Amino acid sequence: MNASAAIGVTGLGVMGRNLARNFARNGYTVAVHNRGEARTRALIDAFGHEGDFVAARTAEELVAALERPRKLLLMVQAGPATDAVIEEFAALLEPGDMIIDGGNAHFADTRRREAALRDLGLHFVGVGVSGGEEGALHGPSVMPGGSAESYAVLGPMFEAISAKVDGEPCAAHIGADGAGHFVKMVHNGIEYADMQLIAEAYDLLRQVAGHTPAEIAEVFRRWNEGRLGSYLVEITAEVLDHTDHATGEPFVDVVADAAGQKGTGRWTVQTALDLGSPVTAIAQATFARAASGQAELRSACAGLPGGVTPALSRTEAARFASRVEHALYASKVIAYDQGWKMIRDAAAEYGWKIDLAEVARIWRGGCIIRASFLDRIRAAHTADPDLVSLLAEPGFAAEIGDAQVPWREVVASAARRGVPVPAFSAALAHYDTLRAGRLPAALLQGQRDYFGAHGYRRTDRPGDFHTHWATPDRVETEA
Template sequence: MNATAAIGVTGLGVMGRNLARNLARNGYTVAVHNRTAGRTRALMEVYGDEGTFVPAETPEDFVAALERPRRLMIMVQTGEVTDAVIGQFAPLLEPGDMIIDGGGAHFADTRRREAALRARGIHFVGAGVSGGEEGALEGPSIMVGGSSEAYDSLGPMFEAISAKVDGEPCAAHIGSDGAGHFVKMVHNGIEYADMQLIAEAYDLLRQVAGYTPAEIADVFRRWNEGRLGSYLIEITAEVLAHTDPVTGAPFIDVVADAAGQKGTGRWTVQTALDLGSPVTAIAQATFARAASGRRELRAAYSGLPGGTRPPLSRTEAERFTSQVEHALYASKVIAYDQGRQVIQDAAAEYGWKIDLGTVARIWRGGCIIRAAFLDRIRAAYAFDRDLVSLLGEMEFAMEITDAQVPWREIIASAARRGIPVPAFSAALAHYDTLRADRLPAALLQGQRDYFGAHTYRRTDCPGTFHTHWTAPVRSETTA
């Protein structure tokens, strides 16, 4: 077989097939392969006229079809399947060749695989691809981790097939080894928080304001034209406006209220705990999904007393809707800021040089959390690369200031009425924790010293101290 393909894609499920089609549509010759040859033949039969494909039924033919340095993209299930595919193809490659994992791998696995293949002279690239099956075909956001040499070769391809915003590609080299998959993981963690916050806003508008799903859809359409403009707000309006064709009822009312998850939100929270990053809004959104599926536990709590729910007048409902908009916006800013923080913490831990302005830039299009205010985040980091928090940017700080009263009133109203708003509450608590002049952590440290002699620091002098709590006369000595 002649080596004519610029890149190859193995694993022709929906994502792999659409990425291969996207590459072919952009003028690249693409070798295609699947463990079961039927999928390869099906792609050629249905989409073969979209560009130049080189079908291959064996791993050997697939590799032989690739130009040197070979670029081989695997789009298979994460975990053991990915390792098996790497083990199948790596022996067929040579130093300087590239294996690109475009799946949703855990960044720690990507770091392990990159180190192992680097020792063999093969570049391993972890590419986080966001945008779902439509994005894969029409233009995703691509977060690339790996060597700069590999990106020099792959970058033009990924930038060509990515989404574009203001003419700029939504693809970039994020950093070495697992940096790309890490940022994609955090993207998904923010996505969990964003979706939960939107769901809580919907719940408040329905249960407190008394709006129908169709009326709430109109509210979200209005919001999408302003500062809350985003892909998730846009599709929320579509979901809420949809009518179930079987029953004629609002679609939202026939869907079981148990949310699934694929694990990336959980990975974000677990990793944040390891790094000591307070991603509380993301954590509460993840736990809210878990709680929604605990039917037996929910049944045990069902019927227990909650809050009161006096109805709102139409005028009161309109004011309440404005308050919810403030609360949603402020909480979203906090959730994105928490994601920014865990990326910074990971960069410091793993030696990655991640430009947060670049991350914001490539999240503006193609990905699920694309939102209008990401351009402001990009601009803020262009002005100050060392920005400690999004609230260090003047406009965000002013908006959070304006949101103070409605944000707090919304959460208080939800508590009085017994309506759960875990992500709203966590976002506000995070804000209040970080702005506080003094925290009750001093008491925690006193307790730790009492039962475990863990020592403490003082506010009036340097050093580490321990109090001898069980001594007749309690004294303090430097530990």
């Protein structure tokens, strides 16, 4: 077989097939392979006219079809299956060749694989791909990790197939080893929070303001024309406006209220705990999904007393919607800011050099959380690469200041009426935690010292101290 393909793709599920087609549409010859040959034949039969494809029946044929340095994209199930495919192909490759993992792998696995293949002289590139099956075909946001040498070769290809915003490709080298998959994981965590916040806004507009799903769809359409403009707000309006064909009822009323998850949100929360990053809005969004699926627990608690407040008038409902817009925007800023802080914390922990402005830039198109205010996040981190928080940026700080009264009123209204808003509440609590002059953590330190002699630090002099609580005079000594 002639070595004529610029890149190979193994694993031709929906994402693998669409990425292969995207490469071919952009002028690259693509060698394609799948363990079941039927998928390979189906791709060629249905889409062979879109570009140049080379069908490979075996791993050996796939490797033989690739130009040097060989570039092989794996689109297989994360976990042991990925390790097995890597082992199979690594034995067939030569120093300088590149294995690219485009799946949702855990970043720790990517770091392990990158180190092992580096010892063999191979480049391993974990790349985050966001945008779903449509994005994979028409232009995703692409987040490659790995070596700078590998990006010098792969970068132009990723940039070619990525989404474009203002003529700029939504692809950039994120950082070494697992940085690309880490940033994609955080992207998905922010996505969880964004979706939950939007869902809570919908619930408030329905339960408190008394709007119908179709009316709420119009509210979201108006919001999408302003500072809340985003892909998720746009599609929310479409979902809320849809009528179920079978029953004639609003679609949202015939769908089970138990949300699933594939693991990346959970990984974000678990990793945040390891890093000590307070991603509370993301965590509450993840737990809200878990709670929605606890059918037995919810059934046992059904009918328990909750808040009671008179219904709003139409005029009051309109004012309430404006307050919800403020609360949703402020909470979204907090959730995104928590994600950026987590990326900064990971960069410090793992020695990655991640350009936070570039992360905002490549998320402006193709990805699920693309939103109009990402331009402002990019500008903020460009102006100050060491920016600790968006709350320290004057423009965002002013908007959060304007949101204070409506944000708090919305959370209070939800509490009075018994409407659960875990993500709204967590975002507001996070804001209040950061702005507080003094936190009750001082009492926690005293409690820990009392029962576990863990020691504490004082505000008036340096050092670590311990109080001997069991003695009558409770003498303090240096720990």
